[in-house]
Amino acid sequence: MSIWNPWHGCHKISPGCAHCYVYRRDESIGKDASVVAKTAEYDLPLKKYRQGEYKLRPEDGTVFTCMTSDFFLEDADDWRPGCWDMIRERTDLHFHIITKRIDRFEQCVPPDWGDGWDHVTVCSTCENQDRTDCRLPILLSLPIRHREVIAEPMLGEIDMAKYLATGLIEHVTCGGESGPDARPCDFRWIQEVRRECIRCGVPFTFKQTGAVFIKDGKTYRVDRKDQIPQARKSGYSYRPGAGSAEAIRYRLPERGELFARLSRSAFRSRFHLSEKDRAYLAEKGMETVRRHAEELIASRLAAENPENDGKQTPMKGHPVFIAQHATACCCRSCLEKWHHIPAGKTLTEAEQAYIADVLMEWIEKERNRQETVP
Numbered sequence: 136m137s138i139w140n141p142w143h144g145c146h147k148i149s150p151g152c153a154h155c156y157v158y159r160r161d162e163s164i165g166k167d168a169s170v171v172a173k174t175a176e177y178d179l180p181l182k183k184y185r186q187g188e189y190k191l192r193p194e195d196g197t198v199f200t201c202m203t204s205d206f207f208l209e210d211a212d213d214w215r216p217g218c219w220d221m222i223r224e225r226t227d228l229h230f231h232i233i234t235k236r237i238d239r240f241e242q243c244v245p246p247d248w249g250d251g252w253d254h255v256t257v258c259s260t261c262e263n264q265d266r267t268d269c270r271l272p273i274l275l276s277l278p279i280r281h282r283e284v285i286a287e288p289m290l291g292e293i294d295m296a297k298y299l300a301t302g303l304i305e306h307v308t309c310g311g312e313s314g315p316d317a318r319p320c321d322f323r324w325i326q327e328v329r330r331e332c333i334r335c336g337v338p339f340t341f342k343q344t345g346a347v348f349i350k351d352g353k354t355y356r357v358d359r360k361d362q363i364p365q366a367r368k369s370g371y372s373y374r375p376g377a378g379s380a381e382a383i384r385y386r387l388p389e390r391g392e393l394f395a396r397l398s399r400s401a402f403r404s405r406f407h408l409s410e411k412d413r414a415y416l417a418e419k420g421m422e423t424v425r426r427h428a429e430e431l432i433a434s435r436l437a438a439e440n441p442e443n444d445g446k447q448t449p450m451k452g453h454p455v456f457i458a459q460h461a462t463a464c465c466c467r468s469c470l471e472k473w474h475h476i477p478a479g480k481t482l483t484e485a486e487q488a489y490i491a492d493v494l495m496e497w498i499e500k501e502r503n504r505q506e507t508v509p
């Protein structure tokens with residue numbers, strides 16, 4: 136990767152800007168980050184070594200553009216056309232522009248932008264639900280060939296399912312906030328966006344934990360040097376079909392504790408076998424029903440990204456379906472939330488057997504419960 140910062144300095148416009156790293160870094164050297172100025176490397180894409188070779192080479196990867204400012208900042212309106220000229224010329228490079236000002240995009244593109252340039256990716260940040268609902272509809276409506284989203288610092292739960300479902304977003308990145316005043320980032324928020332990405336087949340990157348990271352209700356302070364490695368090590372980045380989630384380490388819940396939690400859930404505990412289900416059990420026998428459970432798990436849950444995930448388990452029609460809803464084995468989201476089995480991985484035989492055990496335990500309990508009812 137290469138970095139091209141044609142100007143430096145910016146203005147805070149969004150909750151995500153509160154602890155902007157440009158401001159933090161500038162403050163530490165006594166500089167005022169609100170002063171916007173062209174840099175000495177303004178024309179870096181055209182700069183050459185004495186031998187005539189470009190300084191920015193395609194083999195060095197994506198050119199991250201304007202990382203110490205915002206490419207669509209008003210202050211840079213006079214300088215941006217020159218940047219477009221250089222970008223137009225360097226079709227051998229790929230430029231990646233991250234912005235909090237996607238609303239200014241249309242007035243900032245060159246006249247020959249057409250339906251977008253193939254060597255430019257535009258990435259909109261969205262740190263909370265409000266900014267997501269404001270910026271993503273704009274991002275999706277614009278003529279852009281490659282769109283990405285970055286939720287960093289992630290400041291709250293974000294539902295971006297409907298935007299991902301358009302199939303127009305190529306990549307999502309999430310991460311916490313670093314620095315001394317960092318706001319907390321809850322791993323549940325990260326997991327939720329990741330699950331939405333998996334459902335839509337969108338690659339997902341969990342970039343960094345941030346300095347204050349909440350996992351399973353516990354708050355951790357993470358050292359600067361560990362924030363990126365820990366996110367990487369967690370295995371929670373996702374590439375469709377790459378088996379990237381296989382490395383995720385997790386622990387299955389203790390069975391007694393699981394059933395106790397399920398019984399405390401108003402939604403889960405309302406599921407019971409009907410007369411018809413019980414008659415079916417009596418007719419087929421537990422062994423056959425277990426075989427059905429195994430087949431349903433294999434065909435509807437086991438794939439890395441099961442078809443129709445979230446809606447693949449009917450509410451009636453087979454005792455196993457009822458058991459799935461009652462025990463939160465109905466879809467990959469519920470399996471992750473209740474049983475900690477990561478979404479985005481093909482279920483191993485052991486995981487499938489575990490799910491079948493849970494379902495049969497519930498069916499057995501339910502059978503006994505029904506039998507004791509006069």
Ligand code: SF4
Nearest residue numbers: 145146147152155204
């Ligand atoms: S838009 Fe980006 S660079 Fe500008 S103040 Fe906000 S966080 Fe900093």
Ligand SMILES: [Zn+2]
Nearest residue numbers: 445465466469
């Ligand atoms: Zn479910």
